[in-house]
Amino acid sequence: MSKAAILGGTGIYNLPGIEIDEVRVTNEYGEAVYYQGKGDYADIIFMTRHGVDHTTPPHRVNYRANMKALKDAGVKRIMATYAVGSITAKYQVMELAIMRDFLDFTNGREFSFFDTIERGIGHVEMSIPYCPVMSAKAIELADKHNIRVNDGATYVATNGPRFESPAEIKMYQMLGGDVVGMTGCPEVYLAGELGMVMGAVALPINLAAGLEEKITIHEGNIDEVRENMVRLMLDVLKSTTDDACEAPILL
Structure with missing residues (x-):
């Protein structure tokens, strides 16, 4: 049975009202x-990238181990959430x-599974990095969950754990960035x-530097x-199907 996953960021450490069992796995990464x-949510997996006690900083998250664990568990679709700073007025x-x-300004991270000849050569196509079907469904269901949404955000990924400087934020604005965070890359292209x-949603919790x-x-x-946001993401996953969502092409 295929499964879907919620990948939570800062402040997202559980699924409200849903029974879950912890699973620890070790893979090559x-x-x-x-x-x-459990129960009606047996097809849902939850992962919190920083840990339930928020003990792993953004530059130390083992992104490859996390993504491989989700893949091995049978996950086909992921709804991810990111706590961000807002760069532009549209995103309140x-x-x-x-x-x-997205714009990727991270460095020093393991950013691909294709890093040895033994694993072959792979170039994932990122013309549409986030699923338009799940994105549209999130917009459609937002009112039901008392969430205000703004569409079309370009996420700027920085390394952290420090915040950005005012000059960096000006640069990101000039390049077309809308929100800034520290974990969106390499997650999206590893997936x-x-x-x-x-599919991905960002929650601005501050204005950028x-x-x-x-x-x-x-x-x-x-x-x-945050609780409403998690319920919205669960609803999105339950209201969409694997067949409706097209995975990125690997060239």
Whole structure:
């Protein structure tokens, strides 16, 4: 049976109201932990990239081990969430941004499964990095889950764990970036290399450096928004099918 996964970021450490069992696996890239849903959610897997205690910083996440673990568990579709800083006025704090494209400024990370001759040569096609079917469904279902959404975001991936400088943010704005985070890459193209389809939403929790006197993390009703966001992603996965979502091409 194929499965679908929710990949959670900062602040997303469980699936509200859903029973899950912890699963620890070791593959050729290292150890990974995920949580298997039970009952009506037996086809759902949950993974939190930083760990349930948020002990793994963005530049230390074992992205390859995580993606391989999801693939080996039978996952075909992933809904991923990212806590981000907003760069442009369209993407307001505490309003969900539907990710459509990315700019990758990370470095020093293991960013491909095709890193030896033994594994062959593979070039994953990234013209449409995020699944348009799941993206459209997230927009359609947002009101049902009391979530405000803004479509069309370009995600800027930086290395972290430091925040960006005001000059860097200006550069990202000039290049067309909308939100900035530290974990979106290499996740999206690693998933593509393994034939998994990814939809992604970003939750701006602050304005980026230089847009206010100093970075201030929004607190307000953040827990409620995050819970609604997780329920929305679950609904998206339950309302779409593997056949409707086309995996990236591997050339």
